[in-house]
Amino acid sequence: MSEVAELYLSDVRARMRSVKVLGEGALSQLRAEEWHIPLVPEGNSAAVLVTHLAGNMHxxxxxxxxxxxxxxxxxxxxxxxxxxxxxxxEAPAELRARWEDGWAVFLDALDVLTPADLTRELTIRGEAHSVLAAVQRQVAHYSGHVYQLILLVRTLRGQEWQTLSIARGGSAAYNVAMTAEKDTAR
Known part of the structure; x- marks a missing residue:
């Protein structure tokens, strides 16, 4: 069981760092005046999403x-x-600092968790969770908000959006490059 727990912790640490990078890729494409623009009335702007994520992480x-x-x-x-x-x-620099600080708290906590910690108990609003369940709850929560952020920025950027993944029509070239990279590594 310890091997599975160690594998889980290694994977979740890497995946959440990747989610953070995706969010940063979106945030880097915002113009200063766009941080506080929601897509719909009562919607969340990038500033609100960053503020909420950081508050939750802390x-x-x-x-x-x-x-x-x-x-x-x-x-x-x-x-x-x-x-x-x-x-x-808040200015973009303040919001970026809030983003970094929130993620540092979350990732630092993930980094010190041990396999044995995953079955231990903690509470959220008085409700008991295993540490594993709490981590999974936040993986879904944080990923969801980061993807909201990506959609928001992509919509605001329109044709100027720089993809954070494989560009449309680029899958074949990407696969060829990945195969070549693997062959070179051998």
Whole structure:
């Protein structure tokens, strides 16, 4: 079981770092005046998504940043979740710093988790979860918001969007390049 847990932790750490990179690829394409534009009324702007992600990451993972702590609560008493969804006036540099800080808390916590920690208990809003369940809950949550961010920026950029994946019509060339890379590595 320990081998599976170690494999899981290795995979989730790498995957979440990849999700962060995707989000950064989208954020890097925003113009300063676009950070606070939602696609629809009552929708989330990039600024709101970044603020919410960072707030959630601090609340859920701040107590585990130094390692598993018995009785850890994943909803800090001082958090004002509703305020995370109120459009502010933060500059792009402030929002990027908030993004980096939130991800640092989450990734630092992931990095110190051990296989044995995955079956231990923590609570989120008083509800008991295994650490594994809490990680999975946040993997889905954070990935969902990052993909919202990607859609938002892609829509705002229109024809100027720079893909974060294989470009349309580029699959065959990508596959050839991957095969050549594998052959060269052998």
């Amino acid at each position: 609340s859920r993972w701040g107590a585990l940043r130094g390692g598993y702590a018995p009785g850890a609560e994943g909803e800090t008493p001082g958090r004002d979740r509703d305020a995370e969804f109120v459009e502010g006036q």
